Amino acid sequence: MKLIENKELFQAIFNSSPNGITILQSINDEKDKTVNFLVLLLNSTALHFIGNTSYENKSYSEVFPMMKEAAVEEKFIEVMKTGVTASFENIITINNKKYSFQFTVVKQADLLVVTTEDITALRQAEITLDTALTVAEKQKRFYDSITNNTPDLVYVFDLSYIFTYANKALLTMWGKSAEDSIGRGLRENGYEEWHALMHEREIDEVVATKKTVRGTVSFPHAELGNRVYDYILAPVLNEEGEVEAIAGTTRDITEIKQAEKRIQQSETRFRSMIEQAPIAMLLSKGEDVIIESINNPMLQFINKKTAKEVLGKKAFDTLPELADQQILQTVVQVQKTGIPYRGYEQPVDLVVNGETERRYFNFSFDCINDAEDSSAVLHMAMDVTEQVLARWKLEDSESRLKSVIDQTPAPTLVLMGKDLIIEQINKHMLQMIGRGEEIIGKALIDVLPELEGQYVWKQVQNVYNKGIPFYQSEVLVQHNRTGVPVDYYYNLAYRPLVQNGQIVGMIQVAIDVTEHVMARKKLEESEKRFRALITASSDAVYRMNADFTGLRNLEEQGFDTNQQQAPSVNWIDKYIHPDDRKQAVHFIEASIENKKIFELEHRVLNADGTFTWNFSRAVPIVDDQNNVIEWFGTCTDIHEERTITEKLESLVADRTKELQRSNEDLQQFAHVASHDLKEPVRKIKTFTSRLQDHLSEQLDEVATRYIERIHVATDRMFNMIDGVLAYSKINADLQKPTVVDLNEVIKNIETDLEVSLQRTGGKIDYDDLAILEGASVLIYQLFYNLINNSLKFAKANVPPQIKIVSEIKEEKNKKFAVITLTDNGIGFEPDMAERIFETFTRLNSKDNYEGTGLGLALCKKIVERHEGKITATGIINEGAVFTIKLPLQQKENNI
Structure with a gap:
């Protein structure tokens, strides 16, 4: 059967049109006033404008958001209101590019047919378009006729087979309103059981495979009787790629069959349209690409003068230069598969005047099947060579500029x-x-x-x-x-x-x-201060070259740090005392070698021939490579101080000898005194005991009490003598520091005080104490005295509780152990916290509490010997707290 008998021929022409065709349905408000439009149908070109995205059940402004700025919808509303066809031109921005479009809006019943023609390139060919205006109008009416009379049914299912949308054609077929149909299933809308089951299976298949299902079915129309329909069910995917709905399109093909004869009659008209179209077009058949119809624009593209040169011939023979190019292979592929092809800015090498010339085209190839299962391919082409080259030139220029800037x-x-x-x-x-x-x-x-x-x-x-x-x-x-x-x-x-x-x-x-x-400003400010400092200084200020051979004096006012006055050479021989020159040279050489500050006390020759003592100090000035470039120094007169110092050193040496002799005498006295004082006290205690034994049966209660008080007094005297001796020796005996574990120290003290602890019911609570350097004997004596002090001053009938804790702290990059000893004894007045560490200080009656008043004084001396600190706080009848701060490491070799 001939091509004119095939309805798909018109459909292919409809989809292959370079103009966008949009079918719109008005959306009215409660006053039946049009406020927006629903997109019912788009052809392939219109789909291209929106990136071939789904448009079903969407408003025009949603599908074409780029049209908002052009205010085209207001013109659409005017056409819907008046019924007057409108044609207007607008510039629209799409993907940051500006396009010129010619809009034609026609009202058909309650629909609008909008034809959108991209005239950006056509503006460059206005003369050609004017001469072909009649043909273009015929083509426009032809496309309008197709879209206005399309009886397609459009609908949407959810995943539960429920209709969520049905267009007017479908509602008319059912004979129902949208309110009675939307939200209901197939059976509720009149589908027979077999028909409903069939569609439900197909919906399940679309959901499972995410692929389109197509079929043909016959069922009755509410007004037209039994009809035959061709339908397509397609998946609607969400952003995650999952099927969220199924969109369907059903076409009544009954009238298409009836219209095949009319299509055959229009074949001549179709070929005439191709020949007269302003866009380059040709029709080819078979895999040999035999040219059946061609218009003048296409003849110009392929450099042919008349249609007779190509009609009925193979494209491979007519255009041999295309044999190895992709373009003809693409046509053959469309012929074989029936899949349309759209190509933009495709390169094609054509022979023009005997030379190969590369051109660029926008191509459209669509396969057209007739009733006899033969097929043809409709070619459309637009030469965009100038636009491509211009864009490349601009992009190349912009790219070079961007590259340079980057x-x-x-x-x-x-x-x-x-x-x-x-x-x-x-x-x-x-x-x-x-x-x-x-x-x-x-x-x-x-x-x-x-x-x-x-x-x-x-x-x-x-x-x-x-x-x-x-x-x-x-x-x-x-x-x-x-x-x-x-x-x-x-x-x-x-x-x-x-x-x-x-x-x-x-x-x-x-x-x-x-x-x-900022650096220059700081340098300028620094130089101002430097000048002021030099001017105000009482010292002699000088600069020395790198090897100390040249001396420049800077102490005069108004000096210039860049001055070039001649330096003084051989200055050591000129100004330094002969006895100090060797030492000066030695210090200079050491400073130069190590790049260290030069410091030396030496005698300087004065103008009157006398020598005075001076202190010289020079700082090296280095460059980026740490090379000394010069020395900057001062010379201070220390003659008077040096003279005084020498006298003081002599006095100090003499005084030190006297103190050493005095200390030796005091040490000797302490030993003699302790021995001589103990002897009479021992005799008093001995004869008192003998007297007590001799008169044991004759002593009354008063006499016995007096004798006991004599014993207490003599014992206290023994303790006093031992305490004075220990206190006097604490600074005399040097100790080597060792590592001391405070946990072991407290454990040993517990053993030594076992009897006192059992007698009083006392307890020492400690754990994980610090380990530090110190004199182990002195550290033991320190904590023995503190713990014994807490046991001694316990409250009556209350077992003493002693708690010892420690923590490590850091101050000025040095670590310390802070040990806290807390007891529950009788405490003391807060204002006595300092006095309790003084020698012979007693806060309580000697009759009620034993002691010499030397124990805490000895503790303070031991802590200070270790470069530490001890403090105390107390509350009457609530206890005392002693805080000892000791360094973890000792600086000196002896303590």
Whole structure:
């Protein structure tokens, strides 16, 4: 059967049209006023505008959001209201590119048919379009006729087989309203059981496979009787790629069958349309690509003069240069598979005037099947070579500029337009202003609003408005690079960008020299202070070259640190006392070798020929490689101090000998006194005991009490003598520091005080105490005295509880053990915290509590010998707290 008998031929033409065709249904408010439009049908070209996304059950503004700025919907509403066909042109931005479109809006019943023609390229061919206006109008009416009379049924199922949408054609077929149909299943809408089960199985298949299902079915129409329908069920996927609904389209093919004869009659018209179309078109058949119909624009593209040169011939023979090119292979593939092909800016090498020339085309190939199962391919082509080359040239230019800007080491940006929009910016500029690439496309003043009113912003505006380049160093700019307004200094260079004689933007280069400027200012300030210091100093100030061979005196007022006066050479021989020269040379050589500060006390020759003592100190000045470039020093007159010091050293030496002799005498006295004092006390105690034994039967109660008091007094005298001897020896006996574990110390003290602890019911609580360096004997005596003190001053009839804890602390890079001893004894008044460490101090009656008043004084001496500190706090009848702070390591070899 001929091609005109095939309805799919028209469908292919409909989908292959380079114009977008949209069928819209009005959406009315409660006052039946049109407020929006629902998209019912789009052809392939219209789908291309929206990226072939789903449009079912969506409004026009949702499908074509880019049309909002052009206000096309208001014109659509006007056509729906008046019924008057509207044709208008608008510029629309799609994917950041501007296109010119010709809109034609026709009202058909309660529908609108919108034809959208991309006339961007056609504007370049207006003469051709004007001559073909009649043919284009016929083509437009032909496309309008197809879309206006399409009887397709459109609907949507949810996953429970419930209708969530049905168009008017489907509702008319059912003879129901939307309220009676939407939200109901197949059976509730009149489908027979076999029919409902069939569609439910197909819906399950679509959900499981995510693939389209197509079929043909016959069922009755409410008004037209039994009809035959071709249907397609397609999955609707959500963002996660899961099926969330099933969209269906059903086409009544009964009338298509009836219309096949009419299609055959229109074949001549179809071929005429191809030949007269302003767009390059041809029709080919078979895998040999035999050309059956071709129009003049296509003949021009392939460099042929008449249709006779190509009609009935194979494209491979007519255009042998295409044999190895992809374009003809694509046509053969469409012929074989029936899958349409759309290609944009496809390269094709054509022979023109005997030379191969590369051209670029937008291609459209659609397979058309007739009733006899033979097929043809409809070719459409648009030459876009000039646009492609122009775009490449622009992109190449922009790419080179961007590459240069990105690779330049200086912070650089490009501003465009009167609003000075940031079009390009390199990473160095982004890092300098502390921002990211999100600022590209924004106005510079919006990114850095703090520039408003500043000197630099006025210069930026002058560059753009007047075309005056701006170059200046160390420009002060205050801005919020880190969120806080700070003064920065920049070396700036601004140049206008000129295109076609007009200023279109500018290039800015800014180098941050803040550190350099601040350093120079600090250097200048430092030099001022240096000058003032030298002027005010009473010392002689000098500079010395690297090897100490040349001396320059700087003490005169008005000196210049860069002065070039001749240095004094052989200064050691001229100014230094002969007896000090050897030592001076030795110290100089050591300082030069080690690059260390030179310090020396020496005698200097005065103008009157006398020598006075001076202290010289010189500091090395080094370069980046740590090489000494010169020495800066001072010379201080210390003659008077040196003379006084020598006298003092002599006096100190004499005094030290006297003190050593006195200390030896005191040590000898302490030993003699302790022995001589103990002897009479021992005799008193002995004869008192004998007297007590001799008169044991004759002593009354009063006499016995007196004798007992004599015994107590003699025992106290023994303790007093031993305490004085220990206190006097504590500074005389040096101890070697060793590692002392306080846990072992307390354990040994528990053993030694076992009898006292059992007698009083006392307990010592300690665990995980510090380990430190110290004199083990003295540390033992320190804690023995403290614990014995707590046992001695326990409350009556209350078992003493002693708790010892320690922790490690760090102060000025030195670690200390802080030990706290707490008891529950009788305590003491808070204002006595300092006095209890004084020698012979007693806070309680000697009749009630034993002691010499030397125990805590001895503790303080032991702690201080260890470079530590001891403090105490107390509350009457609540107990006392002793805090001992001892270093973990001892600095000295002896304690």
